Amino acid sequence: MSNSTKYVFVTGGVTSSLGKGIISASLAKLLQARGYSTTIQKLDPYINIDPGTLNPYEHGECFVTDDGAETDLDLGHYERFLNVPTSQANNVTTGRIYQAVIEKERKGEYLGKTVQVIPHITDEIKDRIQLVAKKGKFDIVITEIGGTVGDIESLPYVEAVRQMLWEHENDCIVVHLTLVPYLAAAGELKTKPTQHSVKQMMELGVQPDILCCRTEHELDLNLRRKIAKFCNVSMNAVIESRDASSIYDVPLLMQAEELDKVVLEKLGLPKKTTPNLSNWKSFLERLKNPKKEVTIGLIGKYVELKDSYKSISESFIHAGVANEAKVNVEWIHSEKLSKDNIESQLGHLDGILVAPGFGSRGISGKIEAVQFARESKIPFLGICLGMQCAVIEFARNVLNLDDAHTTEISEETNHPVISMMEEQKSISNFGGTMRLGAYACQLKPKSKVSKAYNSEKISERHRHRYEFNNDYLNQFEKAGMHATGKNPDTGLVEVVEVADHPWFVGVQFHPEYKSTVDKPHPLFVAFVNAALNHKN
Numbered sequence: 001m002s003n004s005t006k007y008v009f010v011t012g013g014v015t016s017s018l019g020k021g022i023i024s025a026s027l028a029k030l031l032q033a034r035g036y037s038t039t040i041q042k043l044d045p046y047i048n049i050d051p052g053t054l055n056p057y058e059h060g061e062c063f064v065t066d067d068g069a070e071t072d073l074d075l076g077h078y079e080r081f082l083n084v085p086t087s088q089a090n091n092v093t094t095g096r097i098y099q100a101v102i103e104k105e106r107k108g109e110y111l112g113k114t115v116q117v118i119p120h121i122t123d124e125i126k127d128r129i130q131l132v133a134k135k136g137k138f139d140i141v142i143t144e145i146g147g148t149v150g151d152i153e154s155l156p157y158v159e160a161v162r163q164m165l166w167e168h169e170n171d172c173i174v175v176h177l178t179l180v181p182y183l184a185a186a187g188e189l190k191t192k193p194t195q196h197s198v199k200q201m202m203e204l205g206v207q208p209d210i211l212c213c214r215t216e217h218e219l220d221l222n223l224r225r226k227i228a229k230f231c232n233v234s235m236n237a238v239i240e241s242r243d244a245s246s247i248y249d250v251p252l253l254m255q256a257e258e259l260d261k262v263v264l265e266k267l268g269l270p271k272k273t274t275p276n277l278s279n280w281k282s283f284l285e286r287l288k289n290p291k292k293e294v295t296i297g298l299i300g301k302y303v304e305l306k307d308s309y310k311s312i313s314e315s316f317i318h319a320g321v322a323n324e325a326k327v328n329v330e331w332i333h334s335e336k337l338s339k340d341n342i343e344s345q346l347g348h349l350d351g352i353l354v355a356p357g358f359g360s361r362g363i364s365g366k367i368e369a370v371q372f373a374r375e376s377k378i379p380f381l382g383i384c385l386g387m388q389c390a391v392i393e394f395a396r397n398v399l400n401l402d403d404a405h406t407t408e409i410s411e412e413t414n415h416p417v418i419s420m421m422e423e424q425k426s427i428s429n430f431g432g433t434m435r436l437g438a439y440a441c442q443l444k445p446k447s448k449v450s451k452a453y454n455s456e457k458i459s460e461r462h463r464h465r466y467e468f469n470n471d472y473l474n475q476f477e478k479a480g481m482h483a484t485g486k487n488p489d490t491g492l493v494e495v496v497e498v499a500d501h502p503w504f505v506g507v508q509f510h511p512e513y514k515s516t517v518d519k520p521h522p523l524f525v526a527f528v529n530a531a532l533n534h535k536n
């Protein structure tokens with residue numbers, strides 16, 4: 001372990017969904033604002049190698065990093081709060097840990113020893129925790145342990161934390177999140193679940209240093225005293241974490257509770273300056289006092305679970321603030337859209353976004369939505385599959401290639417306007433066939449996109465198998481759908497625009513992964529601006 005790095009472990013007890021990711025990101029923000037270089041890592045106790053093969057209904061969106069890692073959506077929060085890119089090292093799953101250990105065993109690296117959870121799995125976990133620190137030379141690494149203490153799956157992680165505390169006691173602390181529920185009938189907040197949760201941690205050999213108590217009501221001094229006494233923590237280490245109206249309020253709420261100060265004290269680090277959060281505060285100020293309002297439809301097939309499009313909805317929050325507008329996102333199920341109802345479903349919208357996705361479910365509704373946006377001149381943004389739908393729609397309805405399709409859905413189509421690149425076809429391992437991570441893109445001067453970015457050279461993240469089929473490019477260009485962004489190395493089309501339209505843009509990449517509070521994404525900002533113009 002490098003002597004300069006300190007470690008904060010964030011665990012959760014009582015129930016899931018307490019918001020460990022947001023608390024971790026908020027703490028990191030406060031430490032960063034005090035001048036400490038900080039990163040956050042998520043350890044996920046499930047056995048999948050990564051969330052890339054998981055249905056979004058399971059864990060929400062799959063977030064993609066510059067280095068092409070398919071990761072947990074919490075990494076999106078980390079990037080949005082810190083404005084610092086994460087990488088594969090920031091997200092580790094049990095599957096990945098076991099895979100690494102088993103590969104080492106096959107190579108004979110354990111020299112004939114019996115390979116066991118302790119020490120081999122726990123060593124691998126500890127190595128992964130320390131790897132992040134080494135890679136980025138961070139002052140502080142915050143490691144969030146997924147799941148809830150007491151789960152069988154989390155045991156090796158808590159054990160790894162116990163060992164790290166023992167081996168480097170001056171460099172590690174544990175922040176434990178719990179729930180202090182309110183019993184309406186008794187009119188009281190209850191501390192017993194917190195006591196039990198801490199007891200459970202102690203049975204595993206870990207004494208939390210700080211307790212973050214999620215609560216709907218104020219934790220008064222008596223309650224704080226009680227929790228401190230029963231759980232062996234100091235009074236100032238009992239942190240109240242009230243429900244907030246926006247996740248972006250949480251850093252300020254944690255600052256008011258002095259979470260960052262207590263953390264630095266316990267880590268033995270100087271407090272340096274008070275955090276400089278002026279940008280953050282002005283963002284919040286504008287978020288809460290919008291001057292205008294705009295309604296944008298998000299057409300997707302996972303709209304029942306809003307976490308499936310987390311980065312998109314957060315990008316709209318950032319872009320709204322940049323435009324001093326509140327963006328109302330209307331979630332519209334693509335499976336419910338048809339020719340007969342499209343006008344009544346989408347006619348009132350100021351902008352239409354067709355979401356990314358895989359497979360055939362809901363595709364015809366997405367294509368209908370594109371046609372409606374194009375013909376009614378409503379601002380349109382198509383992302384990944386959304387861009388592919390825009391290409392298919394244009395081929396069918398403008399180029400009159402009736403059965404034009406993507407080969408993802410119809411291999412027999414006579415007009416594969418979206419198809420798979422030759423070199424990808426031979427790969428059979430499902431996790432390995434995608435174009436993932438950051439690629440360069442060259443934009444055409446004077447296009448809507450180059451205006452939006454105010455630049456002609458950009459880099460954006462990808463997650464897809466299929467591509468615009470360049471055999472058709474001339475036909476599209478002649479009819480008014482232009483390729484305004486291309487990969488400079490391969491010539492693959494990355495952006496399409498319809499010339500005869502106020503704002504119609506389809507992008508093969510995922511701009512939503514790069515929008516942050518400090519840097520709202522230029523495409524979303526331009527799209528919201530176009531929607532505001534449409535409204536007026």
Ligand code: GLN
Pocket residue numbers: 355356357358359383384385386408463464465466467
């Ligand atoms: N299914 C499409 C592809 O693989 C689009 C993927 C996406 O929208 N992320 O190319």
